[in-house]
Amino acid sequence: MKNFKKIDSYLKGKLPDEEVATFEHEISKNKELSEEVALQKLEEEALDYLVEKRLSARINKIKEGLKEEEEEEKVIPQKKQLFPWSRFLAIAASIAIVIIAFLYFNTISSPQSFALKEYQEVPFEISKTRKDPTHSKITTPLFLAHEKKLQSNIPTAIKNAAIYFEHIPKKDSTFLFAQYYLGHAYFKLKQFKKSILYFEYSYDKSKPNSQLRDMSQYYLLLSYLATGDLPQAQSIFGDLKINNQRFKSRTSLHIFFKPH
DSSP states (O other): OTTTTHHHHHHOSSOOHHHHHHHHHHHHHHHHHHHHHHHHHHHHHHHHHHHHHHHHHHHHHHHHHHHHHHHHHHHHHHGTTTTHHHHHHHHHHHHHHHHHHHHHHHHHHHHHHHHHHHHSSSOHHHHHTTTTTGGGOOOHHHHHHHHHHHHHHHHHHHHHHHHHTTTTTTTSSHHHHHHHHHHHHHHHHHTTTHHHHHHHHHHHHHHTOOOHHHHHHHHHHHHHHHHTEEEEEEEEHHHHHOOTTTTEEEEEEHHHHHHO
């Protein structure tokens, strides 16, 4: 990609402040550039995921190797005296790798990595909310314009949408959906504690068995995972796999929560 270096600096927050606004404006006007940004972001997230998987496999292999050595020592104690220094260096290297992996996993936060990846696989889509009968009242051009901004990956556009939805009064017929959309806005901005508040509201106030309620619960679960609150996420998952018609059979959730 011809804009790789600049997009990389932008995604990693290294682009000078005075260039960010200009670059985001360029993204909003240039469809090809917008697609490049989205593709590069997806590639980086996929790479992070693969690195995490490889490190996990390496750690398990090291553990198995050490376990086999311990078993051999029990059977043939004489081996302890054969190659003491090479044996010591091998164990030291294994411990170093485990420590590095431990620091790596604590830096990226496994639950948060899963939540972000899961969100990418089931992102916010207007078409899904359009199927909900209670959404039929939402027809104002201004509302629809800000609703569409949530589908972008441009922080400025998402922030503008959030400001609009935050000013919708509670008595307005669109208020409930505005709360749901605010949950998405703050999740995309990685302000997960805020997204929890809005998804909780849209979940609590939605009609039982409605599509909006199911979707709100699913994204609420991801928001708790993104903050690292695994106990609360597990509690929500317990209810989701029983009552959530849309997501109760989602394989990735069952796989993630099985070892926890």
